Each structure stands twice: as structure tokens, then as C-alpha cells.
Amino acid sequence: xxxxxxxxxxxxxxxxxxxxxxxxxxxxxxxxxxxxxxxxxxxxxxxxxxxxxxxxxxxxxxxxxxxxxxxxxxxxxxxxxxxxxxxxxxxxxxxxxxxxxxxxxxxxxxxxxxxxxxxxxxxxxxxxxxxxxxxxxxxxxxxxxxxxxxxxxxxxxxxxxxxxxxxxxxxxxxxxxxxxxxxxxxxxxxxxxxxxxxxxxxxxxxxxxxxxxxxxxxxxxxxxxxxxxxxxxxxxxxxxxxxxxxxxxxxxxxxxxxxxxxxxxxxxxxxxxxxxxxxxxxxxxxxxxxxxxxxxxxxxxxxxxxxxxxxxxxxxxxxxxxxxxxxxxxxxxx
Amino acid sequence: xxxxxxxxxxxxxxxxxxxxxxxxxxxxxxxxxxxxxxxxxxxxxxxxxxxxxxxxxxxxxxxxxxxxxxxxxxxxxxxxxxxxxxxxxxxxxxxxxxxxxxxxxxxxxxxxxxxxxxxxxxxxxxxxxxxxxxxxxxxxxxxxxxxxxxxxxxxxxxxxxxxxxxxxxxxxxxxxxxxxxxxxxxxxxxxxxxxxxxxxxxxxxxxxxxxxxxxxxxxxxxxxxxxxxxxxxxxxxxxxxxxxxxxxxxxxxxxxxxxxxxxxxxxxxxxxxxxxxxxxxxx
Numbered sequence: 224x225x226x227x228x229x230x231x232x233x234x235x236x237x238x239x240x241x242x243x244x245x246x247x248x249x250x251x252x253x254x255x256x257x258x259x260x261x262x263x264x265x266x267x268x269x270x271x272x273x274x275x276x277x278x279x280x281x282x283x284x285x286x287x288x289x290x291x292x293x294x295x296x297x298x299x300x301x302x303x304x305x306x307x308x309x310x311x312x313x314x315x316x317x318x319x320x321x322x323x324x325x326x327x328x329x330x331x332x333x334x335x336x337x338x339x340x341x342x343x344x345x346x347x348x349x350x351x352x353x354x355x356x357x358x359x360x361x362x363x364x365x366x367x368x369x370x371x372x373x374x375x376x377x378x379x380x381x382x383x384x385x386x387x388x389x390x391x392x393x394x395x396x397x398x399x400x401x402x403x404x405x406x407x408x409x410x411x412x413x414x415x416x417x418x419x420x421x422x423x424x425x426x427x428x429x430x431x432x433x434x435x436x437x438x439x440x441x442x443x444x445x446x447x448x449x450x451x452x453x454x455x456x457x458x459x460x461x462x463x464x465x466x467x468x469x470x471x472x473x474x475x476x477x478x479x480x481x482x483x484x485x486x487x488x489x490x491x492x493x494x495x496x497x498x499x500x501x502x503x504x505x506x507x508x509x510x511x512x513x514x515x516x517x518x519x520x521x522x523x524x525x526x527x528x529x530x531x532x533x534x535x536x537x538x539x540x541x542x543x544x545x546x547x548x549x550x551x552x553x554x555x556x557x
Numbered sequence: 558x559x560x561x562x563x564x565x566x567x568x569x570x571x572x573x574x575x576x577x578x579x580x581x582x583x584x585x586x587x588x589x590x591x592x593x594x595x596x597x598x599x600x601x602x603x604x605x606x607x608x609x610x611x612x613x614x615x616x617x618x619x620x621x622x623x624x625x626x627x628x629x630x631x632x633x634x635x636x637x638x639x640x641x642x643x644x645x646x647x648x649x650x651x652x653x654x655x656x657x658x659x660x661x662x663x664x665x666x667x668x669x670x671x672x673x674x675x676x677x678x679x680x681x682x683x684x685x686x687x688x689x690x691x692x693x694x695x696x697x698x699x700x701x702x703x704x705x706x707x708x709x710x711x712x713x714x715x716x717x718x719x720x721x722x723x724x725x726x727x728x729x730x731x732x733x734x735x736x737x738x739x740x741x742x743x744x745x746x747x748x749x750x751x752x753x754x755x756x757x758x759x760x761x762x763x764x765x766x767x768x769x770x771x772x773x774x775x776x777x778x779x780x781x782x783x784x785x786x787x788x789x790x791x792x793x794x795x796x797x798x799x800x801x802x803x804x805x806x807x808x809x810x811x812x813x814x815x816x817x818x819x820x821x822x823x824x825x826x827x828x829x830x831x832x833x834x835x836x837x838x839x840x
Contacts, residue, residue, distance in 0.1 A: 300745050
């Protein structure tokens with residue numbers, strides 16, 4: 224099953240519902256074989272954008288092309304894209320194998336070829352033993368794997384996923400994240416993945432498009448977005464961030480909590496470090512580290528994440544110096 | 558079921574008498590009449606199976622029984638053909654139009670059967686509204702009364718709510734997003750509808766089929782007023798034997814035969830459909 228992925232181009236797509244603007248002139252290019260995540264909070268337009276690509280939502284303006292072919296006005300069943308939903312959308316009256324066979328039957332695949340490809344797809348998601356079960360007899364994670372098998376069995380060049388892990392508990396979600404990632408590498412097809420979970424986006428994606436109020440605010444690799452956010456919104460959306468006033472008012476300084484170090488007042492600091500005096504207000508033990516909140520003497524507060532083996536372990540009301548390396552902070556447009 | 562589960566559901570001792578009024582009611586209103594009908598069919602005018610022998614001896618009576626099932630079958634078929642798309646339309650309509658559609662089915666349901674049937678006589682007779690329109694358009698009058706067409710029209714109208722309501726209830730529980738999923742997987746809308754949506758409405762369709770069919774078997778007023786001598790139903794025959802020729806024993810035998818045949822059909826249906834779930838009983 225080594226297929227090549229298709230490229231997806233969204234060009235100036237807008238979608239309005241009466242007065243409400245769901246998508247505002249969105250343009251996005253997805254490379255063949257890429258894992259692209261549409262990230263955003265609810266109402267950001269990420270699901271609307273996916274539904275426009277899938278054909279379930281008709282855009283008010285703009286166009287969608289796959290491999291250069293304009294599909295803007297094609298109904299969903301002509302688009303040949305795989306789709307996985309948050310609610311699984313398995314057909315309850317069909318067995319696992321019949322569910323997976325559904326897109327093949329529609330494409331007139333029959334007999335031994337049908338059986339072989341259904342088995343192959345179920346093997347890929349490691350559900351070979353459950354082919355005769357009904358969806359209701361499966362756990363949520365198993366159901367979503369069946370949905371995955373059903374979406375890839377007809378070898379689409381693009382797979383669309385709308386919050387596929389949203390209904391699963393944390394451990395299962397993390398396990399399936401890795402499986403979907405593996406599937407992406409194995410199949411070589413293009414994945415467009417929608418999520419509101421920034422950790423999920425950072426873990427899985429080749430590139431992330433962050434949406435807000437129907438617009439794309441930044442597109443880039445996880446490192447681009449995390450380390451070089453294009454705006455304050457991006458910085459705050461991805462991970463914990465400390466934003467401090469910068470030299471001029473139109474910018475802010477971003478330093479991530481794990482880059483902040485704590486020292487005792489008067490200790491020698493590495494040359495060139497930014498340093499501020501402050502007082503510890505709260506220390507939370509997280510197992511993997513400490514989350515220390517510091518009130519700066521210059522005003523404002525700052526979060527530091529440190530190891531648990533600091534000597535001495537900071538306590539509330541301790542006077543401290545917080546500092547970080549010059550290269551660990553970036554200026555962000557405010 | 559374990560003993561514990563049973564005792565766990567039992568009321569405290571001494572409260573059992575609360576169901577006595579219901580038991581008494583059932584005995585007086587259902588069990589006693591049934592037993593007396595059965596007893597009369599075996600004893601009037603003389604003890605024995607004479608009434609049943611008379612029924613099976615005469616092809617006329619068997620014809621009536623067969624006709625009853627044919628009419629009930631046709632009514633069921635037409636009711637389903639009309640009721641299924643009607644119920645589907647209700648699932649698609651806005652709340653306002655859903656209310657209108659629901660009322661359109663239910664208001665006749667609450668109107669007297671006799672009034673409705675006489676209304677059909679006025680509408681369907683040769684000088685009625687329907688034939689006046691056909692005449693005005695230059696067509697020949699179509700006989701719609703005193704024949705099978707009249708019976709079907711009248712009975713289907715009565716039975717429509719019994720088909721629409723269970724089918725609509727089932728459809729409301731079907732996840733429409735499955736249709737979207739099917740289309741996303743390459744199914745044309747019609748293919749998606751018949752392979753995904755329709756099979757999921759089958760429990761409602763089965764419930765409607767049984768309700769309509771069994772209720773249709775016992776119809777009297779509608780076939781008596783709208784039907785002709787060619788398609789007498791067993792209900793009419795019973796009334797005729799009862800009040801026309803005063804053969805109460807034979808009328809009782811007819812009632813028992815209808816009951817038994819209906820019971821057998823229900824038992825057969827129960828092998829296919831979960832009857833208890835359909836009438837809202839156990840799970």
C-alpha cells in the first residue's frame with residue numbers, strides 16, 4: 224500500500240452564514256504526502272475549512288483544488304478523499320468487515336480482491352481479529368481504528384480527519400496519535416488533521432496552520448510556531464508562555480517557562496543573560512518538574528519550569544533572580 | 558435471572574393488593590368476554606364444533622377470510638408507501654413544518670371514525686368532489702365507492718398515523734451524519750440512503766407493518782360504508798351474523814378464527830422482529 228499523496232490547495236476560500244463569517248479569505252497549500260494540522264479553538268473555522276475540502280460545506284467564495292484539479296463544485300462522493308470523523312460514523316447495522324468494504328463496494332471491487340483489501344486495511348490498524356464484530360461491540364479506540372481502515376481502504380490520495388481522537392481518553396489518545404503518525408509514514412498519503420489540542424498538533428504534524436476567527440494566523444512547522452510565533456496569539460495558544468514588555472510598545476518578549484532559570488540573589492549569572500529580581504509566589508510539584516510562579520519586582524508575573532532537584536528547592540516568599548539566555552527569548556508583535 | 562434479582566424488585570409484603578383492581582378490570586373486560594365468546598362458539602346452537610365445520614365447509618366464508626387478509630395486506634402496503642416518505646419529510650422539516658405535518662396526521666386520528674367515513678362517501682361518490690373535478694377536466698367518472706378502491710382509501714387514511722408515528726420515532730434516532738460519512742466514502746446520495754439510512758429504519762417499519770396489518774384485520778365501519786359486496790371483510794360478516802341473522806354461535810366462531818389466525822401471524826412475526834422492544838416492554 225505505498226501510494227503517493229495528493230496536494231491540496233485552498234485558494235481565497237470564504238464562508239459566511241448570514242452575518243457570521245466562518246472563513247475569511249483562507250489560502251493554504253498542502254504538499255503531497257504532508258501531515259498538515261488545522262489547529263484552532265472552537266469557532267476558529269478549522270472544521271468548516273475541512274468540511275469545505277471534503278465537500279460537505281459549500282464555500283461562499285474561493286476554490287479548492289486537489290492535484291491541480293478544481294473540485295470546488297464536486298459533490299463529496301466524487302472527490303475520492305478519505306474522511307474520519309470524531310463521532311466515528313461507523314454504520315451500526317454492518318459488521319466491521321462490511322463497514323470497511325463499503326467504499327470498495329461503491330467502487331465495484333468484488334470477490335477475492337474485496338476480501339483481500341479489507342483484510343489488508345484491518346491489518347494495518349491491527350484489528351484483523353475483529354472483522355465480524357458489530358461496531359457497538361467495540362471500544363471507542365477500536366471503533367476509530369475501524370473508521371481509519373474504512374477511510375484508507377480505497378487508497379485515497381488525501382485523508383481528512385476531523386478531531387478523530389476528541390472522544391477518547393488521554394492515554395488512548397496518545398497511543399492513537401502515534402499510530403496515526405505511523406500510518407502516515409507507511410501510507411505516504413497526504414493527511415489533513417483537525418484538532419483543538421496543541422500538544423496533539425505539535426506531536427503529529429509536519430506543518431500546522433493555526434486558525435483564528437476564520438483566518439489563518441500562521442502556517443509553519445511545529446518548531447516555527449512554538450519558537451518563532453508570528454503573534455502574541457500564536458505564542459499563547461501553543462504551550463505556556465511568558466510575555467514581557469519589550470523596548471517598544473508594539474512588541475513583547477516571549478520566553479518559554481522551561482528556558483527560565485532560577486538563582487539566589489547575588490549569585491553569579493552567565494554573561495549576557497537577561498535577569499529580573501522577583502519573589503516566589505507559588506510552587507507546584509508536577510512529578511516531571513516544578514512549576515514556579517514568580518512575581519517580578521518590576522511588575523508582572525512569570526512562570527518557570529525547573530527540575531525537581533534544585534538546591535535549595537524554591538519555596539513561596541523566597542527572593543530569587545530569574546534569568547534566561549539571550550537566544551532563548553524572541554520578540555513577538557504584540 | 559437470579560433469585561436475588563427477583564426479590565430485589567419485589568414490593569414490601571402487603572402491597573400486592575394494589576394491583577387487584579387492575580386484575581379485576583382485566584378479568585371483567587377482557588378475559589371473561591373472550592371466554593364467553595369461545596364458549597358460545599362451541600355451544601350455540603348445540604355443543605360441538607358445528608360452527609367451525611360450517612365455516613370451513615363453505616367457500617364463501619373462507620373467501621371472506623382470505624379477502625380480509627388481502628385487504629389488510631394492501632392497506633399495509635399502501636400505508637407504508639405513503640407513511641415512510643411522510644415520516645422522512647418530518648425528519649427533514651423545520652420545527653414549525655414538522656408540527657404542521659404531525660398535526661395533519663393526528664387531527665383525523667382524533668376525529669370520529671364514523672364522521673370521517675361518511676365524509677369519504679361524500680367525497681368519493683359519483684357526484685362527489687373528486688369525480689366533479691375529473692368531469693370538469695373532461696374525464697369519465699371513476700367509481701371510487703362500493704369497491705376495493707373506496708375501502709383502501711378509507712382504511713389507509715385511518716391507518717396512516719399508525720405507520721407514520723413508529724417510523725418517525727425510529728428515523729429520529731438515526732444519525733444523519735452517517736449519510737454524510739457514506740457520501741464521503743464515495744456513495745451517491747441515493748446509494749447512501751438505501752444502504753445506510755433505510756436499513757436503520759427497519760425496526761420502525763416492522764412495527765408499523767404489524768400495527769397496521771393487525772388493526773386492519775378487524776375493520777368494520779370503513780369497509781361496510783365504502784366497500785361493496787365483492788370485498789366483504791370478516792368484521793362485516795360477524796356483524797351480519799350477529800344482528801342480521803342472529804347466529805351468535807357462528808359469529809363467535811368467526812371471532813375466534815380471526816383471533817387465532819392473527820395470533821399465529823404475530824407469533825411468526827415475533828420470530829423476525831423483537832415485539833417486546835416494539836411495544837416498549839422489556840429490553
